[in-house]
Amino acid sequence: MSTVALLQKWKDSGAITAAQFDTLNALVRKERFSVFVELNVLLYLGVLSLVAGLGWTINTYFADLGDAAILIGLTAIFTASLYYCFTHKPGMVVDYILYLACLALAAELAYIESRFQVLRDHWDYYVLLSALVYFFFAYRFDNRLVLSLALSTQAAWFGVKISRFDLISSDSLRAAAIGYGLVVSGGGLLLAHQGIRKHFLETYLHVGANVLFIALVSGVIDRNANWMYLLGLIILSAVSIRAGVHFHRFVFVVYGTIYGYIGVSAEILRRLRTDTAALSYIVVSSTIVIAAIVIIARRFGREE
Amino acid sequence: MRRYSIEEEETIQAQDLIREWMRSGLLEKEQIPRLSEDLQTDLRRTNNFLRLVLFLFTAVIIGASLLLLIEVLHITEDRARAMACAVAAALCFGLTEFLVAKFRVYGFGVEEALAVGAVVLVIAAVAQAVSNVKIESLLAMALALGAVGGLLLYFRFGFVYAGVIAITCAAMVPFPLVHSVVGRHLLAAAILLVAFVLVRGNDLFQATAFAGLYVVLNLRISPDAVIDHGWFYWTSYVMVWVLPFVGLSLSLRARDRLLMDVSGAMLIATLATNKLYLGLPQHNWDPILFGLFLMIAAVCIRRWLSKGPGGARFGFTPARVLNRDSRLMIVVSTVSAAFQPQASPSARAATETAKPQFAGGRSGGAGASGEF
Numbered sequence A: 001m002s003t004v005a006l007l008q009k010w011k012d013s014g015a016i017t018a019a020q021f022d023t024l025n026a027l028v029r030k031e032r033f034s035v036f037v038e039l040n041v042l043l044y045l046g047v048l049s050l051v052a053g054l055g056w057t058i059n060t061y062f063a064d065l066g067d068a069a070i071l072i073g074l075t076a077i078f079t080a081s082l083y084y085c086f087t088h089k090p091g092m093v094v095d096y097i098l099y100l101a102c103l104a105l106a107a108e109l110a111y112i113e114s115r116f117q118v119l120r121d122h123w124d125y126y127v128l129l130s131a132l133v134y135f136f137f138a139y140r141f142d143n144r145l146v147l148s149l150a151l152s153t154q155a156a157w158f159g160v161k162i163s164r165f166d167l168i169s170s171d172s173l174r175a176a177a178i179g180y181g182l183v184v185s186g187g188g189l190l191l192a193h194q195g196i197r198k199h200f201l202e203t204y205l206h207v208g209a210n211v212l213f214i215a216l217v218s219g220v221i222d223r224n225a226n227w228m229y230l231l232g233l234i235i236l237s238a239v240s241i242r243a244g245v246h247f248h249r250f251v252f253v254v255y256g257t258i259y260g261y262i263g264v265s266a267e268i269l270r271r272l273r274t275d276t277a278a279l280s281y282i283v284v285s286s287t288i289v290i291a292a293i294v295i296i297a298r299r300f301g302r303e304e
Numbered sequence B: 001m002r003r004y005s006i007e008e009e010e011t012i013q014a015q016d017l018i019r020e021w022m023r024s025g026l027l028e029k030e031q032i033p034r035l036s037e038d039l040q041t042d043l044r045r046t047n048n049f050l051r052l053v054l055f056l057f058t059a060v061i062i063g064a065s066l067l068l069l070i071e072v073l074h075i076t077e078d079r080a081r082a083m084a085c086a087v088a089a090a091l092c093f094g095l096t097e098f099l100v101a102k103f104r105v106y107g108f109g110v111e112e113a114l115a116v117g118a119v120v121l122v123i124a125a126v127a128q129a130v131s132n133v134k135i136e137s138l139l140a141m142a143l144a145l146g147a148v149g150g151l152l153l154y155f156r157f158g159f160v161y162a163g164v165i166a167i168t169c170a171a172m173v174p175f176p177l178v179h180s181v182v183g184r185h186l187l188a189a190a191i192l193l194v195a196f197v198l199v200r201g202n203d204l205f206q207a208t209a210f211a212g213l214y215v216v217l218n219l220r221i222s223p224d225a226v227i228d229h230g231w232f233y234w235t236s237y238v239m240v241w242v243l244p245f246v247g248l249s250l251s252l253r254a255r256d257r258l259l260m261d262v263s264g265a266m267l268i269a270t271l272a273t274n275k276l277y278l279g280l281p282q283h284n285w286d287p288i289l290f291g292l293f294l295m296i297a298a299v300c301i302r303r304w305l306s307k308g309p310g311g312a313r314f315g316f317t318p319a320r321v322l323n324r325d326s327r328l329m330i331v332v333s334t335v336s337a338a339f340q341p342q343a344s345p346s347a348r349a350a351t352e353t354a355k356p357q358f359a360g361g362r363s364g365g366a367g368a369s370g371e372f
Helices: A003-012 A018-028 A036-065 A067-087 A092-116 A124-141 A144-164 A170-193 A198-221 A228-246 A250-271 A275-300 B006-023 B029-039 B048-072 B078-103 B110-129 B135-157 B160-172 B181-198 B203-217 B231-254 B257-278 B286-306 B323-339 B345-351
Strands: none
Touching: A003 A018, A003 B006, A003 B029, A018 B006, A036 A067, A036 A092, A036 B257, A036 B286, A036 B323, A067 A092, A092 A124, A092 A144, A092 B286, A124 A144, A144 A170, A144 A198, A144 B323, A170 A198, A198 A228, A198 A250, A198 B323, A228 A250, A250 A275, A250 B048, A275 B048, B006 B029, B006 B323, B048 B078, B048 B110, B078 B110, B110 B135, B110 B160, B135 B160, B160 B181, B160 B203, B181 B203, B181 B231, B203 B231, B203 B257, B231 B257, B257 B286
16 A cells, blocks of 8 residues: 555544644655755855865965965954854754854964964864864754864864873873763763753764774784773673663664674684684674674664 | 565555654654554564674675685685585575565565675676686676676565666676777766666666766766767766756656755766866865855755745755654764864874874864865
8 A cells, every 4th residue: 555545544544633644645745845954965065165175275375365364364254154153043054154163263273373383382272272162162052063073173182182291102092092982971971961962962972982992992903902902892892782772772782793793803813723713703703693683683673 | 576565565664654754743652553553564674773783794604604615625626616606695595585485574684685695606606617707807797797686686675775786787887898988988878878767766776877877977087087088078078067957857846855966966066077177277266166156055045945935935845854854964963073084093193293284174173175
């Protein structure tokens, strides 16, 4: 039976109201057709192209244009964009104009430090400052795109901070990544617990979980690294799978399964001496993973 | 020939729709049990995340099992390896049939990996059996088998991605076979045009064929197209302007979202490659103008549509109607965090130098290109 026929049947039997029938019928027959995603994509590409072009132009012509012209131009873009955001109702266009403002600010701060070296060895405070500004705007305007920018800028600050201590090694970078992952995940949980923009929590957890997993897996794969990475990876995988199943966020089950499998397998395969043993391990362990996932899949069906 | 009846597939589509309508607030949660009574099916499904894991691990098992067999039995000859691949392919296909018949799985990941694995193993078997032929012929044969196999999987199990792979493989067959650039592009375009006509009515296949047609005709995005003059070059220039408008015209009339999106992307690609085509000099500020154009176009379309009666014109609305649109934008914004140069731990090494440079957008990844 076609969807239109089903809707008619449900309306006749009183399962749906006449108003619901009209709305759903219009959707099925494509009499009401949303171009929401397409307009978002156009705006996103537009902002990215504009900012890339600005960077390219400034980089090539900064000697001809002069510092004043560049700084006035970038400040004008930043203030005009912010003015637009504060004077218009939140919505699709405001979201991307705010994103443009944030990228213009980033370009301006980078330009100031590269030309005038105001903070010299402490230039990482620009990174911290811009991250804080992005967090403020993300929360003020309920903007996930700017939140993602804030999170990646915060990650950059963590990396720069580590480099300040002259401790550049795989372990110190992993430690920075683990610290960052814990701060992001913990911060997201804390803010959500306080009821502040609870819908941002998943963004925090996705970013935090991936950074943590990547750091731990790289630690496990590194032959000279501490065994604590493996222990951390197993615990994190178990927590991720358990929480994913409990809260019906199955992408975290995927993270836990795949990252966990890669890490544990790297450790086991390193100890197996023959190809036959390694291949046997892969067949048996993959079968166990499939059996476990099938049990979860049967329990939850099509739920997402 | 089909493993699932049309009624079963319609039921599954309707199940997905009512779930989406409930999420979008168009149906109440209490109404769902009553509506679901009309949508009963014995097919077993899972969500897309678990499906992905099941697909990946099944594929790993297929590969590892075959290698284990070759290792244990010390199969070294090409013919014997070809035979092993052929037997494994038959086994995979048989297992797919068994799982679908016995457990009534549908889009469950395991049976999909087995079916796709069967096609890949057939290609591997043929490649092993005729390993002495030229690489071009081997590649063409693999692509042809991929096209036939994809088509078979689509007709037998309804895997739409297999249909997409079939169209793509079929269009690529001329590339290793035909020496002349013009000849292979024309032949590929002809195959895609025929596919476009044949699959009319199937949104995904139609969009795939149309996108492919554009890619093989736009000589500025095809990696193998080295010509920059002559009748074919200028005909292709005309075509890359004509195709997006034809696609937009067809899709807006039919309200075909995929074709509309593909045509929009084609128009953007045409604008981006126009100067290259004409041999005009590129300017640093071109992306600024292009970005402004895209933003102004989006704002104007949005305003024009929202000022229509009921916030829509001709049925098109800039408002979000279904929840899945929001979910898609959430995914895009979350994933965008990874595009910043500093986002991954491994990229941190790039920040080792304390001396700041106006390159790479250190203050938050300014400059999407990372070439700031």
